Amino acid sequence: MPVSHAEEGYVTADGRQIGGTLMELKNITLRFGGVVAIKDISFDIRDGEIRAIIGPNGAGKSSMLNVISGFYVPTEGDVYFKKVKRGPMKPYEVARLGIARTFQNIALFDGMSVLDNIMTGRLTMMKSGLLSQALWYGAAAREEYAHREKVERIIDFLEIQNIRKTPVGRLPYGLKKRVELARALAAEPKLLLLDEPMAGMNVEEKEDMSRFILDLNDEFSTTICLIEHDMGVVMDLSDRVVVMDYGRKIGDGTPDEVRNNQDVIDAYLGVAHD
Amino acid sequence: MLYREAGDFKTTYSEDSQTFPIRFDRLGFYVTLLVAFGLVPLFINDYWANAVFVPFLIYAIAAIGLNILVGYAGQVSLGTGGFMAVGAYAVYKLMTSFPDVPVLIHVLLAGGITALVGVLFGLPSLRIKGFYLAVATLAAQFFLVWLFNKVPWFYNYSASGQITVPQSKMLGFYVTGAQTSASAKYLFCLVILTLLAVIARNLTRGTVGRKWMAIRDMDIAAEIIGVNPLNAKLTAFAVSSFFIGVAGALFFAVYLGAAEVTEAFGIQKSFLILFMVIIGGLGSIFGSFAGAAFLVLLPVFLKNVLVGQLGWPTDLAAHLELMIVGALIVGFLIAEPHGMAQLWRLAKEKLRLWPFPH
Ligand SMILES: Nc1ncnc2c1ncn2[C@@H]1O[C@H](COP(=O)(O)OP(=O)(O)OP(=O)(O)O)[C@@H](O)[C@H]1O
Ligand SMILES: [Mg+2]
Numbered sequence: 137m138p139v140s141h142a143e144e145g146y147v148t149a150d151g152r153q154i155g156g157t158l159m160e161l162k163n164i165t166l167r168f169g170g171v172v173a174i175k176d177i178s179f180d181i182r183d184g185e186i187r188a189i190i191g192p193n194g195a196g197k198s199s200m201l202n203v204i205s206g207f208y209v210p211t212e213g214d215v216y217f218k219k220v221k222r223g224p225m226k227p228y229e230v231a232r233l234g235i236a237r238t239f240q241n242i243a244l245f246d247g248m249s250v251l252d253n254i255m256t257g258r259l260t261m262m263k264s265g266l267l268s269q270a271l272w273y274g275a276a277a278r279e280e281y282a283h284r285e286k287v288e289r290i291i292d293f294l295e296i297q298n299i300r301k302t303p304v305g306r307l308p309y310g311l312k313k314r315v316e317l318a319r320a321l322a323a324e325p326k327l328l329l330l331d332e333p334m335a336g337m338n339v340e341e342k343e344d345m346s347r348f349i350l351d352l353n354d355e356f357s358t359t360i361c362l363i364e365h366d367m368g369v370v371m372d373l374s375d376r377v378v379v380m381d382y383g384r385k386i387g388d389g390t391p392d393e394v395r396n397n398q399d400v401i402d403a404y405l406g407v408a409h410d
Numbered sequence: 411m412l413y414r415e416a417g418d419f420k421t422t423y424s425e426d427s428q429t430f431p432i433r434f435d436r437l438g439f440y441v442t443l444l445v446a447f448g449l450v451p452l453f454i455n456d457y458w459a460n461a462v463f464v465p466f467l468i469y470a471i472a473a474i475g476l477n478i479l480v481g482y483a484g485q486v487s488l489g490t491g492g493f494m495a496v497g498a499y500a501v502y503k504l505m506t507s508f509p510d511v512p513v514l515i516h517v518l519l520a521g522g523i524t525a526l527v528g529v530l531f532g533l534p535s536l537r538i539k540g541f542y543l544a545v546a547t548l549a550a551q552f553f554l555v556w557l558f559n560k561v562p563w564f565y566n567y568s569a570s571g572q573i574t575v576p577q578s579k580m581l582g583f584y585v586t587g588a589q590t591s592a593s594a595k596y597l598f599c600l601v602i603l604t605l606l607a608v609i610a611r612n613l614t615r616g617t618v619g620r621k622w623m624a625i626r627d628m629d630i631a632a633e634i635i636g637v638n639p640l641n642a643k644l645t646a647f648a649v650s651s652f653f654i655g656v657a658g659a660l661f662f663a664v665y666l667g668a669a670e671v672t673e674a675f676g677i678q679k680s681f682l683i684l685f686m687v688i689i690g691g692l693g694s695i696f697g698s699f700a701g702a703a704f705l706v707l708l709p710v711f712l713k714n715v716l717v718g719q720l721g722w723p724t725d726l727a728a729h730l731e732l733m734i735v736g737a738l739i740v741g742f743l744i745a746e747p748h749g750m751a752q753l754w755r756l757a758k759e760k761l762r763l764w765p766f767p768h
Contacts (some may be wrong), residue, residue, distance in 0.1 A: 207634065231636030243631035247693065248623050256624050260636035262617045266645065272612040280616055281423045288423075319635065 145182060148375050149390075155183030157219070158327060158359050159204065164213035166199055173199040174210070175383040181327065186353055187361045188370045190394075191380035192403060197363045198240055200380065201329050204361060205237050206230035217327075232260050236325035238316045240332050240363075246305035250315050253304050254290060257322025258283045290321050294348060310341040317345075321352065328352075330362040334369060342366065346373055371395070379403070429611055446600060451593040459592035460665075466706045467599035468660045473686040473698035474610045475653025480684070481692035482614055483646035484626025485535050489547035491679030492554030493651050494658030495671050496524045499564050501659035502573045505586075506566060513578040513585060517602065517659045524655020525648040527554075532647030536640055551680055558671040574668040586663045595664050602660065606653055611695050613649065622646050623693070654683075689738055691751030700750040708734065 145155045159181040166174040173196045181187045181204075189197045202208040203215065206225050215222045217233060236257070245253050262283060264275040291297055294314050299307065304315060313333060320328055333349070334342045346369060352358050364370045370377060371391040379387035379394055381403040387394045394400055430436040454463060472494060479485050500520035505513065531550040535543050558564050565573045577587030584590040585598045613619055621642040624632035633639055662669045669675075682705065690701020712731050716722040742749050 205634070226638075227630075227633040228636045228638050231634060237634065239631070243628055243634075245624050245627035245631070247627050248620070252620055252623070256620050256632075256635055256637075259617060259621060259624075264617065266613075266618060266649075269616045269618055270609045270612055272616070276612075276616060277424070280427065284423045284427070323635065 148185075152184065152354075152375075154185045154375065157181070158183045158217070159361075160216040160219075161204070162214045162216070164200075164203055164210045164215070166196070166203060166208060167211045172383050174203065176213070177378075177380070177383075177385045178213075179378050179385065179388055181359060181361055182376075184353070184357050184359055185375040186349070186373055187359075188374035188377045189361065189363045189380060190365070190367070190370055190377060194382075195380040196383040197380055198331055201237065201331050201361070201363060204327075205235055205329055206233075228260075231323065234323075234326035235329065236320040236323040236327075237329035238313070238320050238331060238333060240335065242309075242312045242316050244304045244312055244316055244319070247303065249301050249303055250296065250307070250318075251287070251291075251300045253315055254287050254318045254322050255283065257319040258287065260323065286324075287322055290318050293321075293352070294318050295344075310337050313337065313341075313345070314348075317348065321356075321358075324356075325358065327359045327361065330360065332363050332365065334364060334366060342369060349373060427615060429615070443604075447597075451597055454592045454596050456592045459596050461710050462706060463596050464599055464665050466702055467596070467603045468657050468665055469683065469686060469702040469706060470699050471599075471603050471606055471660070472654050472657035472683045473690065473702045474607060474695060475650045475657065476683050477687045477690075477692065477694070477698045478610060478614070478622070478653065479646050479650035480687055481694065481697075482619060482626065483622035483643065483650075485532070485643060485646060486540060486544040487547040487650075488544050488677070488680045488684065489531060489550040489554070490654055490683045491675040491677055492551040493524050493528055493654040494661060494679060495554055495558055495675035496527050496651075497521060497655030497658030498662035498669060498675065499558055499573065499671075500524065500655065501663050502566075502575065503564070505576050505578065505663070509576060509578070512580060513663065514580060514598075514602075517656055517663070520659040521652040521656035524658065525652040528647045528651020528654070529644050532644055532651075535643045535647065548677075548680075551677055555671050555676060570670075572668050572670050573662065575663045575666075586667070588667070590664070599660055599664060602656065606656065607695060607699075610653070614695065618642075618645060626693075685735060685739055687749075688747075689735075689742055689749055691749030692747055694748065694751035696754070697749050697751030700754070704750070705735070 145153065147153055157180045161180070162178050164174055164177050165172070177200070189200055191197050199208065203210050206215075206222065207227055207230070209224045217235075245256065248256075262279055264279050268274055268276040291300060294317065296311065296314055296318065299311065299315075304312060307315065317330070317333065320330075330349070334345050337345065349360060349362070350373065353360055362374070364373075374391060376389060377387070377391055377394045378385060379397070379400045381399075386399040386403055387397040389397070425431070430439050450463065472490060476487065476490055479487050497520045500523040501516050504511070504516040504519055508516070531547065534546045538546060559571065565571055568574070575586045577584060577589065579585065580598065583594045585594050614622070621632070621637045622645075624635070624637050625639060625642045625646075629639060632642070658675065662674065666674060686701035686705050687698060688701070689704055690699065691697025709728075709731050712727045713724070716727040716730070717724055746752055
């Protein structure tokens with residue numbers, strides 16, 4: 137199935153229509169002083185697909201996600217989002233482009249309630265002025281309740297109704313991951329980046345999370361790029377997979393193609409590099 | 411009537427996000443308002459106004475202001491005394507320059523001027539955090555006090571270097587100057603405090619409050635979800651300084667009547683208000699009230715009981731006060747950073763479930 141090169145998109149094995157290129161990375165290299173975290177990697181993310189990045193520890197996956205999200209500016213190479221070349225940006229400007237993410241080490245606001253954490257996902261959309269907020273009158277109140285309604289839908293979707301008012305710091309790990317996803321979803325992103333969304337979860341929690349990811353891709357047609365270590369999960373979820381090792385791309389294609397790629401097999405079996 | 415949440419169902423988001431979602435709390439709030447506005451002014455005398463009520467009301471405004479900055483936005487400040495001085499000198503200059511404008515306007519304008527100064531001194535917060543920011547605000551404290559001492563224009567070239575408040579009226583009653591009655595002082599401060607507390611509550615439960623708390627809890631994540639840190643930190647400095655400026659203006663114009671900057675707005679003032687915020691509870695409006703009440707009442711209580719009743723020497727009682735405050739600060743910082751407000755919240759949580767332990 138040579139799907140990777142069709143510019144106008146493709147149809148997945150389960151019959152979903154995938155669109156054109158949403159994000160394109162061209163010859164990306166990223167250095168931290170002497171460390172080369174990413175070496176000349178190119179790939180694309182199509183509109184509506186679930187794209188996975190896999191690879192051993194330290195392969196450069198999180199760095200790649202940081203380049204995609206705009207948090208890191210690549211040392212060399214170009215990033216195109218919706219066919220427009222992206223210059224260096226401040227992190228808060230990226231959020232306004234419609235790219236949201238979760239972190240490998242959960243980055244929630246521990247002192248705030250679950251509800252407030254998720255509401256922060258909508259901050260870029262809230263426009264009322266300071267004075268109106270101070271008086272809780274007119275625009276501010278209307279806006280607050282309108283966004284609250286949207287957030288409640290996400291809370292229902294992720295089945296976290298009963299912890300709405302709980303301070304996030306008190307939640308167990310698995311629920312925190314879910315709240316972090318909720319916060320990212322609240323931004324209604326075009327592209328959602330998930331850095332190891334299932335790390336440290338038990339089987340049941342992983343199943344829940346997989347279901348949420350598939351559902352939200354399906355229902356809201358959110359494009360998703362995720363990093364995951366659990367091969368079973370990756371193969372089940374993703375439409376296409378990029379495999380990284382030591383900062384290089386060693387495989388790119390459908391789960392089946394990647395599974396049968398000799399370089400990938402070697403990397404995962406730990407064959408020595410030359 | 412029991413303290414219960416059950417059966418008190420919320421059917422709209424506005425009901426759910428109100429300040430006192432539990433009916434019992436709401437009732438308590440209305441009773442407090444009724445007593446504060448209706449009852450206290452009838453009985454208040456000069457002693458109670460000057461020793462307890464007026465300082466409490468003014469310190470509560472300052473504590474709310476500082477809490478917005480430290481407790482909500484996570485930016486440390488030791489410059490509170492200096493910012494109160496800005497409010498005091500601003501109101502003094504305004505009152506002496508424009509005696510016909512109502513003093514309430516001057517007090518609010520003084521807050522506005524302090525907000526601008528606060529933003530100016532808040533600029534370093536974009537680059538530095540924690541301890542270093544504390545030192546920078548400490549520098550602001552000393553600089554401002556020095557400035558008001560050094561430039562005679564600020565105290566209208568008075569021989570003593572002091573500033574003395576002119577008389578002024580609101581609605582036909584004196585609110586500043588020697589002829590002001592206890593109840594007028596009290597009511598004037600109470601109205602302003604009530605107004606500002608409502609504003610603080612609204613800001614902290616809405617969009618800007620979430621931005622502040624996001625910056626406080628994890629500034630990098632806040633930026634990534636789209637919070638502009640410059641904007642969030644500077645609004646926190648502006649709003650906080652506005653409150654502190656208003657408090658400084660009232661402290662001088664209504665409470666002291668005449669002031670000398672080093673004595674009235676020195677570094678001790680910065681610490682006093684910081685202690686109110688820590689003991690009362692970081693990140694809580696209610697805590698700001700509790701902390702202000704506690705630190706205003708403690709010396710009065712010790713003086714009346716230890717000195718008045720038990721005949722202790724005054725300096726011994728004063729030392730005991732310092733020790734109690736010190737121990738409480740350390741205790742709260744270690745065991746309960748959310749202060750008295752959190753203890754109160756926990757007590758209510760227990761009560762809500764009582765008599766069932768879980
Ligand atoms: N900010 C940074 N400064 C310096 N080096 C970094 C930085 N971020 C990542 N690196 C280095 O880049 C390399 C790739 O790291 P990265 O976190 O991208 O790997 P990863 O594939 O996400 O690994 P893991 O599976 O452990 O999460 C590592 O050698 C790491 O030490
Ligand atoms: Mg990683």
